[in-house]
Amino acid sequence: MGLLVQFAPLALIDARNAGPFGFLVPPSPHPVEALRLQALRHDGDCVGALCIGYSRDTKAPQESGVSAADFADRLSLILANLKQAERIHRQANFDSLTGLQNRHLFSEQVGAATLSVSAGGGMGSLLYIDLDHFKRVNDTAGHAAGDDLLRVVAQRLITCVGKDHSIARLGGDEFAVLLPSIAGPDDARRVAERIVADIERPIVVGAREHQVSASIGMTVFPADGTKLEELLKAGDIAMYHAKDAGRARAMFFQTEMQQTLIERMKLESGMQRALQREDFLLHYQPIVCEGPGGGLAVEALVRWPGADQAPWTLPAVFIPVAEENGLIVKLGDWILRGACEQFARWRNSGLRLDYVSVNVSVRQLRESGFVATILSALQDNDMRGSELQLEITESVLAHGAELALTLANIAALGVGLALDDFGTGYSSLSYLRSYPIQTVKIDRSFIVGLPHDPAACRLAESIIVMCAALGKRVVAEGVESEEQRQFLRHAGCSTIQGYLLGRPMEAADIPGFARRLRSIVNTTALKGDGIAIAS
Numbered sequence: 001m002g003l004l005v006q007f008a009p010l011a012l013i014d015a016r017n018a019g020p021f022g023f024l025v026p027p028s029p030h031p032v033e034a035l036r037l038q039a040l041r042h043d044g045d046c047v048g049a050l051c052i053g054y055s056r057d058t059k060a061p062q063e064s065g066v067s068a069a070d071f072a073d074r075l076s077l078i079l080a081n082l083k084q085a086e087r088i089h090r091q092a093n094f095d096s097l098t099g100l101q102n103r104h105l106f107s108e109q110v111g112a113a114t115l116s117v118s119a120g121g122g123m124g125s126l127l128y129i130d131l132d133h134f135k136r137v138n139d140t141a142g143h144a145a146g147d148d149l150l151r152v153v154a155q156r157l158i159t160c161v162g163k164d165h166s167i168a169r170l171g172g173d174e175f176a177v178l179l180p181s182i183a184g185p186d187d188a189r190r191v192a193e194r195i196v197a198d199i200e201r202p203i204v205v206g207a208r209e210h211q212v213s214a215s216i217g218m219t220v221f222p223a224d225g226t227k228l229e230e231l232l233k234a235g236d237i238a239m240y241h242a243k244d245a246g247r248a249r250a251m252f253f254q255t256e257m258q259q260t261l262i263e264r265m266k267l268e269s270g271m272q273r274a275l276q277r278e279d280f281l282l283h284y285q286p287i288v289c290e291g292p293g294g295g296l297a298v299e300a301l302v303r304w305p306g307a308d309q310a311p312w313t314l315p316a317v318f319i320p321v322a323e324e325n326g327l328i329v330k331l332g333d334w335i336l337r338g339a340c341e342q343f344a345r346w347r348n349s350g351l352r353l354d355y356v357s358v359n360v361s362v363r364q365l366r367e368s369g370f371v372a373t374i375l376s377a378l379q380d381n382d383m384r385g386s387e388l389q390l391e392i393t394e395s396v397l398a399h400g401a402e403l404a405l406t407l408a409n410i411a412a413l414g415v416g417l418a419l420d421d422f423g424t425g426y427s428s429l430s431y432l433r434s435y436p437i438q439t440v441k442i443d444r445s446f447i448v449g450l451p452h453d454p455a456a457c458r459l460a461e462s463i464i465v466m467c468a469a470l471g472k473r474v475v476a477e478g479v480e481s482e483e484q485r486q487f488l489r490h491a492g493c494s495t496i497q498g499y500l501l502g503r504p505m506e507a508a509d510i511p512g513f514a515r516r517l518r519s520i521v522n523t524t525a526l527k528g529d530g531i532a533i534a535s
């Protein structure tokens, strides 16, 4: 009897090829007279279609003895199982965000490739790719935009390398490419350079254009290793060197590079130890208001003295590392408490400062207990909220809604918020308007050119005017000369911080500085090497 049974998962019903039911009319030797169409369902969804065709000499469909509905049910179940198995396979082997391979599958591919070159000679390459400034995208445009950007990067990698190659997302903004067989290192370099050039092209996400780049560590196997972990480690080291050399470039792994990594690990463990042993110190730099009702405040700046006469490690070196590895949360708490305790000591000894200003990082603000930490530091030291100021950078404001509540809660304590290094990040007027920022600190880079560089003068003047219009106080950072001080004063900024007045100093030197300040400011032009030294 001519019974034709055909089914297809929904995905195969392709209207472009033959209309919605084109698949139902296959080339068949038997003339088909009757068709019965049965939906394949699972969990209320249509997952496919079953079609039974009956030829001329077949009895009426209902008498055929075939329970089409029953058959369809079974098929539905089989299709659902297949779908489930496919889902599990994808979850286990592919990155859900980009669809690229995940570490598990990539590891298997690398294993097979290294085995093959070890057995048959030749060489292959693993490229370890890390995006530069990706954090900026997350910080300024939010995580959803960051995700979209990662998807675009994944597509560009596929275009550069070819979809038949193994490309993986290893996590965050880290990717890897496997070139299982290359004629020589130059092949790897060519692919890597293509990737660098392609990733550098602007990426539009939402309505915004972003510019990221890629730093690539190139490894060659079997020379640099035969296991994924070995090759990733070598790639990671080379990638760090590429970043150090200015980012947006590719570098081959070399054994000497390992030394740098060892130094970084030393820095990290040294910081852990220093925190436990309280080796860090706080220095304080004066912030002087020469305007009406002028006064003196200080900014707390952390210092890490080296052991046994070794040079001190600069904050610019260890703060970013602490921010990266999360140690800044503990260190930041220690700094906040230390600064508040010192403020109370000065007050108890008769020195009244307007406030102490403390730098805080995004990582600290993200901690759920941060507002409580501030409150207890204030209470323990009998301080009013207004006697503490927190300095945040523009990247904090770019976190938007995530940190808005924390900032509002901090402001509700009466604690001042200052925008540090203004002009170096994504300076946005809307940030200034929509967050409870009272003070803007103009970055030193805008002060350096004063008063001789006309463009620098116009910029500094505009920032001052703009802040005044928004009702913000302005502090000029990095003021080193009397000319700069006079220019700023003329332009309407009479609160300054910089070597002209005083370098960051030990807490014990602040009372003496305050005494000398009273007798100097408003009467004398400063000589340029600081009140503490000049007097």
Ligand code: C2E
Binding pocket: 285, 300, 301, 302, 314, 315, 316, 319, 332, 335, 359, 360, 361, 391, 420, 421, 444, 477, 478, 479, 480, 497, 498, 499, 500, 504
């Ligand atoms: P910042 O908060 O903008 O601090 C001002 C930096 O400029 C300080 O560098 C200060 O010593 C330096 N400076 C002040 N006046 C002048 C000047 O007239 N000329 C020049 N050339 N430099 C001047 P420092 O102490 O090396 O700190 C660098 C950065 O490290 C700080 O920039 C801040 O972002 C970070 N940092 C320092 N201490 C802390 C801290 O306790 N916590 C956190 N999270 N970050 C800190």
Ligand code: MG
Binding pocket: 299, 359, 391, 420
């Ligand atoms: Mg600061």
Ligand code: MG
Binding pocket: 420, 421, 441, 443, 477
């Ligand atoms: Mg600053």
